[in-house]
Amino acid sequence: xxxxxxxxxxxxxxxxxxxxxxxxxxxxxxxxxxxxxxxxxxxxxxxxxxxxxxxxxxxxxxxxxxxxxxxxxxxxxxxxxxxxxxxxxxxxxxxxxxxxxxxxxxxxxxxxxxxxxxxxxxxxxxxxxxxxxxxx
Numbered sequence: 001x002x003x004x005x006x007x008x009x010x011x012x013x014x015x016x017x018x019x020x021x022x023x024x025x026x027x028x029x030x031x032x033x034x035x036x037x038x039x040x041x042x043x044x045x046x047x048x049x050x051x052x053x054x055x056x057x058x059x060x061x062x063x064x065x066x067x068x069x070x071x072x073x074x075x076x077x078x079x080x081x082x083x084x085x086x087x088x089x090x091x092x093x094x095x096x097x098x099x100x101x102x103x104x105x106x107x108x109x110x111x112x113x114x115x116x117x118x119x120x121x122x123x124x125x126x127x128x129x130x131x132x133x134x135x136x
Contacts, residue, residue: 010042021049026103029117038106039115045069045101050094057113059086060105067099086111 008027015023026041045067062082068075072091076082084090086108105115 015044018043020051021046026117030114035114036107038104039117040104041102043101043103045095045098047096047098048094049098050092051090053089053092055087055089056084056105056115057087057111058105058108058115059088060084060103060115062104063102065100065102067095067097069099069101070094070096086113 018024022045028040064080
């Protein structure tokens with residue numbers, strides 16, 4: 001059986017709180033009924049935001065829409081496409097300008113690990129740094 005395309009527009013959604021001083025609009029994400037759906041949406045970081053070195057077992061792609069992001073010792077701006085194979089690590093990231101990325105996380109082709117949405121991309125309050133799970 002083939003599935004039909006699904007269409008969503010970010011203007012039809014509210015921003016939700018993410019875990020690294022960012023806000024999110026995830027148009028598609030895993031649910032109990034559809035656990036292999038990827039996380040797909042937008043991350044907006046405020047100036048001065050960032051995240052520490054961490055790792056994931058799933059795969060992901062970023063597309064920088066606006067702003068500049070320093071990852072490792074280089075700075076990347078609009079139009080940059082970042083591919084992160086599974087499993088992967090992410091260098092510390094910082095943005096002085098703030099900015100927005102299109103973000104796609106999907107089950108790792110080699111690991112089978114799935115991205116997480118609930119409790120990570122739709123938070124109700126900002127988590128304390130020491131409580132962040134940086135291993136998934």
